[in-house]
Amino acid sequence: MRRNFEDVLAGDELTVLVKGPLTTAHLMRWSAATENWHKIHYDLPFATGHDKLPGLLINGSLKQQFVAQFLKDWAGPDGWAWKIAFQFRAMNLAGERLELWARVTRLERAEAFGLVHLELGVRNGEGKESTPGSAVVALPYRDGPAVPYPFVPPVLPSAEAAGA
Amino acid sequence: MALLTDDVRSYIGRTSEPWFACDAIEAGAVRRYAQAIMDPDPAYAGEGRDRFGGPVAPPLYPAFMFRLPFGSPDYLTENAENPDFDGLATSVSSGLPELPLPGLALLNGGAEIELFRYARHGERVLQKSRYADITERQSKAGPMLLVIVETTYETEAGEVLLKVRKTLIRR
Structure with missing residues (x-):
């Protein structure tokens, strides 16, 4: 469903996206799909014995x-x-359930569409954050056209926004 | 400045040759990838509104489609009896020359990604990488290097798909 810039307020929290629990089979499926044979995702003796990890790691690439x-x-x-x-x-281990969260920090109007600045992260079932970050999402104005595709970055008055 | 020698510093600004992924975007590979990330977006099968000009790959797919081509040495067999082999073939990561940092671990610190469009099924993708910066920091575990690698992924026609600015930690 179309989401318009006017529908978003600073402070809004996005509906959490849940992934998992992620089993070793999920990790193997991802490793196979990308032909990445890093043993810390499927070889438990190597992960814990050689690399001294607490278990098999959920791939950062998957997160x-x-x-x-x-x-x-x-x-x-x-x-x-x-x-x-x-x-x-921080690491996430096989067996964990991941929750993707984000919160709107700032809104900014460009000429043809609006920009939504977000903070985000990935936390496990115990609430531990592993992957803090940020994002900028372009949304159409209610009475305007779709955001151009392929995307063309807006010319913004503030250099800060361009580098965000 | 224990790690950031003049030799290491000389790699800043060095670029890779533009380099094509060995396979074009393939429907079966996209399906396996989309199923592995559990993203049932109908755009990956070309269903729904045709905003993208046909079936596409997931947003970050171009950054993960650089694989060993036919004729590459089989590093799994070569390392079958190497107890320290971790399963990684670092040479397929970016096409950049290896930094002269033998024995230092490599950790993925994170990335900044800028997205412009999706790759369509059938398109070929090339990447160009550059050592954008290398700096030294002190951590609790001792000195470490932050290596910033910028990679641009493009179509054969030169349309930019995405740009990735990755932070690699060496310590």
């Missing part, structure tokens, strides 16, 4: 796919998830 999906779906068919930034700060 960022979830972040991208979360923002893409929220942007809706006429919006565009333009910028996504995140830091891998």
Whole structure:
């Protein structure tokens, strides 16, 4: 469903996207889909014995796919998830359930569409944050056309916004 | 400045040759990828509104489609009896020359991504990478290097799909 810029307020929280619990089979499926054979995602003796990890790790590459999906779906068919930034700060282990969350921090009007600035993250079932980040999503104005596709970055008055 | 030697610093600004992924965007590969990330978006099958000009791949797909082409050495067999082999083939990561940092662990610190459009099924994708910056920081575990790699993913026609500015931690 189309989401318009006017429908969004600073402070709004996005509906959480839940992924998992993520089993070793989920991790193997992702490793196979990307032909990435890093053992810390499927070889428990290697992960715990050689690399001294507490268990098999959920791939950071998989977590960022979830972040991208979360923002893409929220942007809706006429919006565009333009910028996504995140830091891998903590591990998530096989068996954990991940919750993708985001909150609107700031709204900014460009000429042809609006920009929604968000803070976001990935927390596990115990509420521990692992992947804090931020994003900028372009949304159409209520009476305006869809955000251009392919996306063309707006010319903004503030240099701060351009670098956000 | 224990780690950031003049030699390492000389890599800042170095670029890779533009480099095509060995396979074009394939429907089956997109399906497996979309199922693995559990994103049932009908756009990946070309269903629904045709805003994108046909079936597309998930947003970050171009950054994960660079694989070993036919004729590559089989590093799994080569390392079958190497107890320290972690399963990674770092040479397929960016096409950039390896930094002279033997023995230092590599951690993925995060990324800043800018998205412009999706790759369509059948399109070929190339990447160009650059060492944008290398700085040294002190951490609780000792000195570490923050290596910033910028990569642009484009179509054969030169249309930019996405740009990724990745932070690699070496320590």
